[in-house]
Amino acid sequence: xxxxxxxxxxxxxxxxxxxxxxxxxxxxxxxxxxxxxxxxxxxxxxxxxxxxxxxxxxxxxxxxxxxxxxxxxxxxxxxxxxxxxxxxxxxxxxxxxxxxxxxxxxxxxxxxxxxxxxxxxxxxxxxxxxxxxxxxxxxxxxxxxxxxxxxxxxxxxxxxxxxxxxxxxxxxxxxxxxxxxxxxxxxxxxxxxxxxxxxxxxxxxxxxxxxxxxxxxxxxxxxxxxx
Numbered sequence: 001x002x003x004x005x006x007x008x009x010x011x012x013x014x015x016x017x018x019x020x021x022x023x024x025x026x027x028x029x030x031x032x033x034x035x036x037x038x039x040x041x042x043x044x045x046x047x048x049x050x051x052x053x054x055x056x057x058x059x060x061x062x063x064x065x066x067x068x069x070x071x072x073x074x075x076x077x078x079x080x081x082x083x084x085x086x087x088x089x090x091x092x093x094x095x096x097x098x099x100x101x102x103x104x105x106x107x108x109x110x111x112x113x114x115x116x117x118x119x120x121x122x123x124x125x126x127x128x129x130x131x132x133x134x135x136x137x138x139x140x141x142x143x144x145x146x147x148x149x150x151x152x153x154x155x156x157x158x159x160x161x162x163x164x165x166x167x168x169x170x171x172x173x174x175x176x177x178x179x180x181x182x183x184x185x186x187x188x189x190x191x192x193x194x195x196x197x198x199x200x201x202x203x204x205x206x207x208x209x210x211x212x213x214x215x216x217x218x219x220x221x222x223x224x225x226x227x
Contacts (some may be wrong), residue, residue, distance in 0.1 A: 013164065019040050021157075032099065035180065047059050063097075064095070064097035064140075065095045065096065065097050066093060066095045066097045066099035066100070066170055067093065067094045067095030067096075067099075068091060068092070068093055068094075068095075068099055068102065068138070068171060069089050069091070069092050069094055070090070070092075070104065070166060070167070070168050070171055070172070070173040071089070071090050071092075071173055071174055071178050072087065072088070072089045072090075072106075072164075072165065072166045072173040072174055073087070073088050073176065074086065074088075074164075074176045074178060075088075075089045075141065077089040077091050077176070077177065077178055077179065078178075078179050078181060079152050079178055079179070079180060080152065080180060080181075081152070081153065081154045081155070081156050081180065082152060082154055083151070083152050083153050084115065084149060084150065084151050085149070085150075085151075085152065085178065086147065086148070086149055087106070087147070087149075087150060087164075087176070088145055088146070088147050088148075088150040089104055089106060089133070089145065089146040089147075089148070089166045089173065089189065090143055090144070090145045090146075091104050091135060091138065091144050091145075091146075091168060092138075092142070092143040093138040093139065093140055093142050093143075094140075094143065095178060096138060096139075096140050097140065098137050098138065098139045098140065099137065099138040100134040100137050101134075101136065101137065102136065102137070102144070102168060103133065103134050103135070103168065103169075104132070104135065104139050104146050104166055104167070104168050105130065105131070105132050105135040105166065105167050105168075106130060106131050106132075106146070106148065106164070106165075106166040107129070107130040107131075107164075108129050108130060108131070108148070108150055108164060108168075109162045109163070110129070110153075111152060111156045111160065111178075112129070112150040112151065112152060112153070112161045112162075112164075112178075113129060113150060113151050113153055114126050114129060114130075114131060114148060114149075115149045115150060115151055116148070116149045117131045117133075117145075117146065117147065117148045117149070118147050119133040119134070119144065119145070119146050119147075120135075120144050120145045120146075120147075121135055121136060121144050122135040122136045122144070122172040123136045124146060131146065131148050133146035146166075152178075152180070156180060157180070158180055158181065158182050158213055159180065159181070159182040160179075161177060161178070161179045161180070162177070162178055163175050163176065163177045163178075164176050164178075
């Protein structure tokens with residue numbers, strides 16, 4: 001009877017673990033991609049309002065003026081801890097006069113750490129977790145870009161969302177939002193399902209063996225009692 005109990009118990013343990021993993025996979029990783037769906041507010045920074053770019057003041061309306069615009073984009077925008085993100089900030093002079101000593105600043109959120117930075121003209125300076133691009137002068141119609149490669153820190157939890165902007169003085173870029181989804185990555189989901197399937201198979205096999213041994217033991221006992 002000892003073997004039957006061992007096989008049955010082992011089978012039930014495997015099945016229980018598989019069930020717990022399956023429940024965790026189904027209900028512990030919700031389908032929402034933001035923390036608000038779980039009842040808490042995702043981590044975020046409150047971005048400043050996005051003012052319309054204004055030209056540099058001049059003495060008269062008829063005089064040529066410098067008019068800067070700044071845009072920012074990130075790729076990818078859905079990331080996981082340890083992933084790298086490429087951020088591109090572009091400053092353009094859409095006015096009809098040269099913009100002097102253009103400097104772009106970007107203070108990255110604490111969820112990111114700077115790996116490298118480069119400027120299409122002038123120089124890029126990394127200061128702590130911030131980057132400054134000193135483009136110099138931008139003539140009418142010219143654009144310059146600052147490219148930042150950053151890494152998502154390993155301790156950033158799932159279901160986190162954070163934002164970031166870049167600035168030229170008081171001029172603010174569009175808001176870039178990065179999201180760490182609540183779901184496991186595809187590879188993690190596949191691995192979890194494989195483990196669950198394996199535990200189910202082993203558990204069913206052990207349980208079937210244990211039940212078969214119990215049935216055989218009962219048959220043997222009945223035969224002995226009949227004699």
